[in-house]
Amino acid sequence: MIWYIGAVVLSMLFASAAQRLKGKAQLNVVGGTFHYRSSYYFMAVMSFLPLFLVAALRSEVGTDWPIYQEYYDWINAGVKGFSEKLFNLMNKFMSVTGLGFRGLVVLVAFLSCLFLFKAIYEQSISAPLAILVFFLSSYYFASMNQMRQAISMPIMLYAYKHVRDRKFWWYLLWCLLASTIHASALVYLPLYFIAQIKPSVRRYAVTFGVILVTLPLLHWLLEVFMRYTKYAWYSTSVFNVGDEANNFYLLGFLFQLVMFIIMAYYRFTADPKDKVYDGMLNSYFVSLILLLFTPALSQILRVSQSFGYCQILLIPRVINCEKNRTRRIVLYILLVGLYTAKLLYDTYSLGWNGVIPYQSIL
Numbered sequence: 001m002i003w004y005i006g007a008v009v010l011s012m013l014f015a016s017a018a019q020r021l022k023g024k025a026q027l028n029v030v031g032g033t034f035h036y037r038s039s040y041y042f043m044a045v046m047s048f049l050p051l052f053l054v055a056a057l058r059s060e061v062g063t064d065w066p067i068y069q070e071y072y073d074w075i076n077a078g079v080k081g082f083s084e085k086l087f088n089l090m091n092k093f094m095s096v097t098g099l100g101f102r103g104l105v106v107l108v109a110f111l112s113c114l115f116l117f118k119a120i121y122e123q124s125i126s127a128p129l130a131i132l133v134f135f136l137s138s139y140y141f142a143s144m145n146q147m148r149q150a151i152s153m154p155i156m157l158y159a160y161k162h163v164r165d166r167k168f169w170w171y172l173l174w175c176l177l178a179s180t181i182h183a184s185a186l187v188y189l190p191l192y193f194i195a196q197i198k199p200s201v202r203r204y205a206v207t208f209g210v211i212l213v214t215l216p217l218l219h220w221l222l223e224v225f226m227r228y229t230k231y232a233w234y235s236t237s238v239f240n241v242g243d244e245a246n247n248f249y250l251l252g253f254l255f256q257l258v259m260f261i262i263m264a265y266y267r268f269t270a271d272p273k274d275k276v277y278d279g280m281l282n283s284y285f286v287s288l289i290l291l292l293f294t295p296a297l298s299q300i301l302r303v304s305q306s307f308g309y310c311q312i313l314l315i316p317r318v319i320n321c322e323k324n325r326t327r328r329i330v331l332y333i334l335l336v337g338l339y340t341a342k343l344l345y346d347t348y349s350l351g352w353n354g355v356i357p358y359q360s361i362l
Contacts, residue, residue, distance in 0.1 A: 007050035015127040018043035055109035062144035063354035086180035115154035126316035136339035145353040148182035195279030219296040270321035280310040
């Protein structure tokens with residue numbers, strides 16, 4: 001775990017320096033603007049490198065590592081491949097260039113971190129805090145396991161600026177591109193419209209109540225629907241057998257419920273008049289609702305994770321809503337404590353993502 005902690009600490013330190021330099025560059029100081037801007041870009045790149053290198057230089061780390069390695073061989077042998085064509089081409093490109101599966105791991109790490117950091121530096125109000133949330137929320141560890149989704153989610157987080165700016169066709173283009181790497185990116189398409197709904201306590205309460213009342217029926221309908229999709233195989237596969245299969249993800253639900261209440265509280269009491277906050281709050285609410293369906297289909301957790309990915313940019317906005325310095329410190333400690341406790345439980349107790357212990361090729 002020391003490698004991961006060292007990487008995120010270094011990343012946050014460089015991000016903090018970059019954020020300060022960006023502010024100075026924007027002041028347009030005579031004779032010093034270029035210096036500040038070039039230093040800002042240098043620090044931003046330096047903040048990118050630690051997390052990227054730890055992910056890129058890992059060896060057999062990640063639950064799905066052997067699956068992707070096997071698929072790499074199948075794709076290049078012409079046996080079979082993923083339904084996502086662009087990801088298949090990435091595999092073939094690594095074979096043609098002689099970089100092999102190791103090159104694919106590096107490429108996935110690069111693309112996932114590249115789009116994530118671009119989203120953070122272009123859209124977050126606090127780059128260091130956004131990086132910390134990315135780490136503590138386990139999305140960093142998931143990126144070493146769910147390699148295709150690890151690229152598609154950061155792409156769509158980066159594309160969220162087009163939701164903010166109401167540029168549908170640009171957003172659609174990024175969505176389609178991401179879906180050629182992982183088909184789950186298509187679930188982001190409704191987010192463009194969901195993000196435009198004005199949050200209200202009544203709307204959230206009614207939606208939550210109706211879904212709870214009709215949940216047994218909705219579970220049955222989901223199971224029936226899945227039988228007629230390409231994912232029908234999953235219900236009888238080894239991935240849906242065992243103690244954790246078809247069990248309600250109670251801890252995750254309670255954690256997200258608490259987080260949503262905190263997020264909603266500051267939205268309705270601080271009244272930030274922030275459309276980005278509103279849209280991401282709606283997205284996080286969808287993520288919370290989807291967790292109710294984990295007993296019917298455990299893999300819906302990945303769809304929930306897609307909608308919850310926005311918390312990387314949302315949490316800094318939540319903390320920023322608290323103007324009282326003492327209460328803001330308490331809020332910061334509370335959120336970091338909750339995230340850390342869940343991270344340790346998921347990573348050590350449940351062994352999720354298969355990232356402990358860390359192994360490097362060096």
